[in-house]
Amino acid sequence: MSEAIVELKSAVKEYVNGSLRVTAMRSIDLRIDPGEYAVIMGSSGSGKSTCLNVLGCLDRLTRGTYLLGGENVSDLTDDQLSEIRSKRLGFIFQSYNLIPQLNVLENIEVPLFYQGVSEANARVTAEKLAARMGLSSRLKHKPMELSGGQQQRVAIARSLVCDPILMLADEPTGNLDSKTGNEILELIDELHAEGKTIVMVTHDDEIAHRAQRVVTFRDGNIISNEWKGPPKS
Amino acid sequence: MSSMHPERMVKLAFKNLGQYKLRAGLTMLGIIFGVCSVVAMLSVGEGANQEIQEKIQRMGSQNILIKSVKVPKDEDSGNSRNMIASYGLTYDDAADMARYVPNLESSTPIKRLRYDVQFKARRLQTDVVATVPWFLRVQNYRMVRGRFLTSADMEFGTPVCVIGTRLARTLFAGFDPIGQTLTIDRDAYTVVGIIGDIAQSELAPQNELWLEGENQAVYIPLRTYIQKRGDFFTQWSEGGGVFEKIELYELILSINTQENVVRAVDAVRRVLKKNHKKEDYSIVVPLELIRQARETRRLFNIVLGSIAAISLIVGGIGIMNIMLATVSERTREIGIRRALGARRTDIVLQFLMETLILSISGGIIGLVFGALIPLVITATTDVKTVLTFPAFAVAFSVSVAVSVVFGIYPARRAAMMDPIDALRHE
Numbered sequence: 001m002s003e004a005i006v007e008l009k010s011a012v013k014e015y016v017n018g019s020l021r022v023t024a025m026r027s028i029d030l031r032i033d034p035g036e037y038a039v040i041m042g043s044s045g046s047g048k049s050t051c052l053n054v055l056g057c058l059d060r061l062t063r064g065t066y067l068l069g070g071e072n073v074s075d076l077t078d079d080q081l082s083e084i085r086s087k088r089l090g091f092i093f094q095s096y097n098l099i100p101q102l103n104v105l106e107n108i109e110v111p112l113f114y115q116g117v118s119e120a121n122a123r124v125t126a127e128k129l130a131a132r133m134g135l136s137s138r139l140k141h142k143p144m145e146l147s148g149g150q151q152q153r154v155a156i157a158r159s160l161v162c163d164p165i166l167m168l169a170d171e172p173t174g175n176l177d178s179k180t181g182n183e184i185l186e187l188i189d190e191l192h193a194e195g196k197t198i199v200m201v202t203h204d205d206e207i208a209h210r211a212q213r214v215v216t217f218r219d220g221n222i223i224s225n226e227w228k229g230p231p232k233s
Numbered sequence: 234m235s236s237m238h239p240e241r242m243v244k245l246a247f248k249n250l251g252q253y254k255l256r257a258g259l260t261m262l263g264i265i266f267g268v269c270s271v272v273a274m275l276s277v278g279e280g281a282n283q284e285i286q287e288k289i290q291r292m293g294s295q296n297i298l299i300k301s302v303k304v305p306k307d308e309d310s311g312n313s314r315n316m317i318a319s320y321g322l323t324y325d326d327a328a329d330m331a332r333y334v335p336n337l338e339s340s341t342p343i344k345r346l347r348y349d350v351q352f353k354a355r356r357l358q359t360d361v362v363a364t365v366p367w368f369l370r371v372q373n374y375r376m377v378r379g380r381f382l383t384s385a386d387m388e389f390g391t392p393v394c395v396i397g398t399r400l401a402r403t404l405f406a407g408f409d410p411i412g413q414t415l416t417i418d419r420d421a422y423t424v425v426g427i428i429g430d431i432a433q434s435e436l437a438p439q440n441e442l443w444l445e446g447e448n449q450a451v452y453i454p455l456r457t458y459i460q461k462r463g464d465f466f467t468q469w470s471e472g473g474g475v476f477e478k479i480e481l482y483e484l485i486l487s488i489n490t491q492e493n494v495v496r497a498v499d500a501v502r503r504v505l506k507k508n509h510k511k512e513d514y515s516i517v518v519p520l521e522l523i524r525q526a527r528e529t530r531r532l533f534n535i536v537l538g539s540i541a542a543i544s545l546i547v548g549g550i551g552i553m554n555i556m557l558a559t560v561s562e563r564t565r566e567i568g569i570r571r572a573l574g575a576r577r578t579d580i581v582l583q584f585l586m587e588t589l590i591l592s593i594s595g596g597i598i599g600l601v602f603g604a605l606i607p608l609v610i611t612a613t614t615d616v617k618t619v620l621t622f623p624a625f626a627v628a629f630s631v632s633v634a635v636s637v638v639f640g641i642y643p644a645r646r647a648a649m650m651d652p653i654d655a656l657r658h659e
Contacts, residue, residue, distance in 0.1 A: 058572060058652050079576045086574020097569045097656065101252045114574040119241065158573070 003070045005166050005197045006032040006055060011064035013050050024050035026220040027064070032199060032213070034165075037192045039208045040201045042217030049170070051217065052201050056089055056168045057081045069165050086114045090159030092169040096151040098143040098158075104130060105139045108158045115162065122161075129157040133187075149180035156187060167191065169200040173207070185210060246586040256555060261595035263551035264636065268599025268628045269606065271541040275624035276607040278530075278537050280617035285526045291373060292519040295338075297486040297498055299326075299505070301479055304513045317465070320513040322481040329508060330486060334500045336493040341371050343483040344458060346466060350451055351416040352404050359400065360450040361417055363458035369428070371487055374447075379411050379426030386454040393457075394422040399448035401427050415451065420461055422453060494520050545632055548595075549639035556588055556643035567647050568655025580648040581641075588640030589633070596629045603628065 013025040024047045032038050042048040053059035054066060057073060060081075065074045073084060091097075098107045108126040117125075130139055133153040143151055152172060159167055169188065173181030189210060192198055200211070208214050216224045250257045292298065301321025327342055344363040349356055362368075369381045381395055394415055401410045410424045428447075466477045488497045498518055505514055560567070567580055575583075604625075607618035 053653055056572070058656075079578070082571070082574050082576040082579075085572060091572050093656070097565070097572075099566050099569055101249060110570065111573045113241065113245075114570075114576070114579060116238065162574075 003034075004031045004067070005034050005036070005069055006030065006199070007065075007067040008054075009065045009067075011054065011066060012062045013047075013054060013059070014062045023220050025054070025061075028220075028222055030215065030222065030225075032197065034197055035192075035195050036213055037188075037198045037211045038200070038213040038215060039211035040199065040215045040217065041203060041205075041208060043203070046217040047220040048201050048217045052168055052170055052199070055166070055199060056091060057084050082114070086111050087162055088165050090162070090164035090167040092152070092155050092159050092167065092172045094171040094174040096143070096148070096155045096175075098151055098154055100143055103140050103142055104135055104146070104154050107143065107154055108161055110158060111162045125161055126157070129160055130154075133157045147180075148176050149183060152176065152180075152184050153187070156184070156191075160191070165197065167196055167198045169198065171202055172200065173202075173204075242582060242586050243590070245583065246590050249583075250587055250590060253559070256559075257591060260552055260555040260591050261598065263548035264592050264595030264632050265599040265602065267541075267545040267548035268596050268632045269603040270544050271628035271631070272600060272603025272620075272624050273606040273610075274537045274541060275628070276603075276618045276620045277610065277616065278533055279619040279621055279624065280607070280611075282526070282530050282533075283619055284617050286523070289519050289522045289526060292517070292522075293371065293373065293485075293487065294491055294520045294523060295488050295494060296371065296519055297488065297494065297501055298517040298519070299484045299486070299501065300515050300517065301482050302513050302515050303477075304511050317476040317478055319478040320511070321479040322484055322514055323508070324480050326505065326508055327481060327484055329504045330484065330501065333504050334486060334488075334497050336489045336497060338487045338489045339367055339371060341365055341368050341485040341487070342455060342481050343368070343485065344455060344479075345482040348418045350400075350404065350418075352408075352413060355404050357404060361458075362450050362452045363455045364452060365455055368452070368485075371485055375429035377427040377429050379424075381426055381428070382452065382454050387456045390454060390457040390460045392420065392422045393425045393454065395426040395428050395452040396424055397428050397448040397450050400451065403449075417451065417453070422451075428452065491520060494518065541628070541631075545635050548632065549635035552588055552591060552636045553639040553643060556584060556640055557646070559587075560584060560643045560647040563647075564650065564655050564658040567650055568652050568658065571650075571652035572656060577648040581644045584644035584647050585637065585640050588636055588644070592633045592636030592640075595636075596632045599632065600625055600629060 008028050008030040011025055011028040011030075012023070015022045015024060026047075028047075028051065030051075040048045040051060050059065054061060055068075057068070057076075058081075061074055065072055067073070068084065069088065073081065076084070085091075099110065102110070105123065105126050108129055109122045112122040112125065127136075127139070130136060133156060135150065135153055135157070138146060138150060143154065146154065155172075172188070173184055176184060185207060188198060188200070200207070202208065212227070212229045214224070214226045214228065215222055299322060303318070303320055324342075327340055330340055331337060342365060346361050346363075347358055348361045349358050350361070364382070365387060366382045366384055368374075369376070376395075377398060379395070382393070385391070386393055394417070396405075396410060396415070404410075404415075405413065405424075410427060413424050415422050415424055464478050464480050466479065486497065486501065488494050498516065501516060505516075570580065570583075604620055607620060610616055611618045
């Protein structure tokens, strides 16, 4: 068996909120293989967002281990986690999270900026991805001048710019109408078909049908982990 | 390791500042005023300082000046206002100085009187200084043309005179003064030289320092004057006359080295105390004036420095204020950047760079205005100002340093934010 992209072992996440101790993840085990398209479901407060933050190296486990692409990232420093985010992970958010004062190209280039990629190289990569997302005529536009669907395409282009080993999507269609939402989902399907490993948080059953694995959270536990088909290679 | 290129960080900072042009401008205003006021204050202070130093230096740091002073009449000295008043330094004093003052190099006696002087039909009132040949050296004056008084003039009491450049320009306008006859209160003198233009003294002609109007004075041999007029000075004015007997108006004692001046002053005081019942003299020690001027300047600098520091700190607080507002407004951006791989250091540097650009540009603008203000002051008033490189350097570097110090807190606050919270920020 090839090495897993994501491997959580007895992962525990606790928050201390004043005098209150909240357990968001109780001893979770989760494995996601290369090329998989996994969906995480669950009601709010179930721990799914916490799990996504942990997978995205934005948050650290209280106990347990997290192997990302075989590398133990549980005990890395803040700077090392930043580097992993910039080089190995791609984020797609519900509210796009583009930087308002930067234009389309500059937004796509942000992760490369922090990797120290030269301006000229970054520009070439960003233009290629923008073209692929159908944004060639919008390169100099600011996010405010784009539709929601276009903004999400910019965000997807940005998440692809460092050729990540894992793409994390947090309800990427939540702010879009169903038609535009579908276009975005098809784009994600396409990326999956190309071999990208994708983890998406959603509470929409329709969307869950597209995935190969559906992981359901409740009260910090995984209550089901359905495997619906082998990863396409 | 820094993953970001400095020039791209500068570019990014300019882009971000461009978003808030008005805000950036207002922030810079604080720094502009701070730097501007520091430069202006320092140059006015330096100007005042140089002017004083120059005047004192001209009196000579190795010299001791003794002047005759008219004391108020005593009750018992009679009611006649026509009585002859006799006071001041005497020839005996001069002789005693030569005997008792240690390390004395030269003693320069001076009679200084106001007379009407006349050339052809032109007439004006000015100082007539009757003195000795070495007066020129002791006072550090220079000859513009011709010669100064000589020992031969002293010996024979020749009726010659040397005039100041200003007098040469006014009284002798249109004529070459050398060889002309100048009439000093009915006595004829031949002009033999023009004494050097004394730098800057025209800037402050009303200054109370005793060197006033040197450019306007007439210099004649002491011997000649004594032969012609003696030691009595008579001048008629409305309601009476002035009858005075003063042997020497001033005496300049030159000591061989600065170190010996203090000891010499003590000797001078002793001699004068012994020879005079009343204190009808005053002693001016330029060396002491220099010390006092330095002390005054130190105080002045402390006051100026405090004012400058306050204005710069106010500017710094302005920067901190604006940067805090900017950081909280851009919380979301910070979250996004962190999620996309920015390290804490990258965020700190990003905001610090914005602060730095604000303070450097504000500093440069401040320097320009700060340099203009003294120029305007000097052009419109007769206050002397001096722009010095240290003033620029201090104002600029302190303002940049203050801004960076005040910029660190907002920048660190930005960097320490939890990326997850920052991303959720509305």
